[in-house]
Amino acid sequence: MKVRSFQGFRRPREKIKRGHGLFTLRGEEGKLPRRALAITAGVALLAVLAFSLRADPVLMNSAEIATIWDHGVLRVGVRADVPQMGQGGAGLEVELAALLARKIMEADRNWIGAEPVELVEVGAMDVAAKLSDGSIDAAICLMPKGANEAYAYSRAYYTDEILFLTRPGEENIQIKNIDVGCIQNASSTSLYVPSGAVYNALAAYIDAHPDDGLTVVSESGTSTRRITTYASYEDLFKGLADGDVGAVALSALMADKYEGSYPFGVSSVKAGSVDYAVASLAEQSAVAAIADIMLASMEQDGSLAALKEKYGLK
Numbered sequence: 001m002k003v004r005s006f007q008g009f010r011r012p013r014e015k016i017k018r019g020h021g022l023f024t025l026r027g028e029e030g031k032l033p034r035r036a037l038a039i040t041a042g043v044a045l046l047a048v049l050a051f052s053l054r055a056d057p058v059l060m061n062s063a064e065i066a067t068i069w070d071h072g073v074l075r076v077g078v079r080a081d082v083p084q085m086g087q088g089g090a091g092l093e094v095e096l097a098a099l100l101a102r103k104i105m106e107a108d109r110n111w112i113g114a115e116p117v118e119l120v121e122v123g124a125m126d127v128a129a130k131l132s133d134g135s136i137d138a139a140i141c142l143m144p145k146g147a148n149e150a151y152a153y154s155r156a157y158y159t160d161e162i163l164f165l166t167r168p169g170e171e172n173i174q175i176k177n178i179d180v181g182c183i184q185n186a187s188s189t190s191l192y193v194p195s196g197a198v199y200n201a202l203a204a205y206i207d208a209h210p211d212d213g214l215t216v217v218s219e220s221g222t223s224t225r226r227i228t229t230y231a232s233y234e235d236l237f238k239g240l241a242d243g244d245v246g247a248v249a250l251s252a253l254m255a256d257k258y259e260g261s262y263p264f265g266v267s268s269v270k271a272g273s274v275d276y277a278v279a280s281l282a283e284q285s286a287v288a289a290i291a292d293i294m295l296a297s298m299e300q301d302g303s304l305a306a307l308k309e310k311y312g313l314k
Helices: 031-060 063-071 092-105 127-132 195-208 233-241 252-258 286-301 303-310
Strands: 074-078 117-121 151-166 180-183 215-217 223-225 227-230 247-251 265-281
Touching: 031 286, 063 092, 063 286, 074 092, 074 127, 092 117, 092 151, 092 286, 092 303, 127 265, 151 195, 151 252, 151 286, 180 195, 180 233, 195 223, 195 227, 195 247, 195 265, 227 233, 233 247, 233 252, 247 252, 247 265, 265 286, 286 303
Parallel strands: 074 117, 180 227, 180 247
Antiparallel strands: 151 247, 151 265, 215 223
16 A cells, blocks of 8 residues: 655745734724624524523422412522621612512512512621521522532622731732631531632632642641631631731631721732522522522623622622
8 A cells, every 4th residue: 555645745834914913893894893793792692591591480480489489588698797798788789689589589470579688697607507497498608619519609790809917018928927816617518608718719719729838748748838817707816816826817708897896908819709699498498599680681781790890899
């Protein structure tokens, strides 16, 4: 069998015009690409709307939603101790709860237009129990998206930065060769504790910076992160003030909450971020799914961004 060799074969060199980009959105040459991009964006928007129109009736006809209609209100767990989110009965999470409740109750033909939402105050340590025993239908209270498989989650409605706080005047210190304080993580996965998301982000930051002296290695070769955990925010800030740790990791929302109560500076270095989502029980996921559709629509029409701006959120 003869094998034809292509060695030495050369294609004729094509002339390439210089001075012109291969792709442009400007001028007459960019007219066609501009139209293509506009059509693509329009198709994407229509796809979102079409999905909403298809999914809503199916979800609204679920037994779970029928039970909510029988109650006459959507019961939503919110936190009353977080500025800009729910403190004083006002904030982003309170408004989202009201919008979600109205969306669900308006689909009930027997709804007479009464107040559609019942806000139930919850805390980090009791929201799981209230979801499990049916005291609330959904939680909009700094629930980290995907934190626990016991819950169904919507898309994120807010992304919270995780900051490194320092002693006043030490904002420019390097986050290296120091111990870092953090609120302790939950020991049981059955508990929902939002501080756990901060702990996990801090651990990931340390693992991603192996040369920054944020771990100690024992004689046996075991590496341990230099994280000091505290049971309360009071103890956390005391540990920082006393010099027990060089910095503490805290979410921006919690830093805003405690600003003025404790002295601290803010490093320009960020430990990461955490996404908050609407949550319901995994076996009763219709409410979280409807919330996801609502948030998708709000992202498209800009109303979610407007609500964040209203409450001074990024």
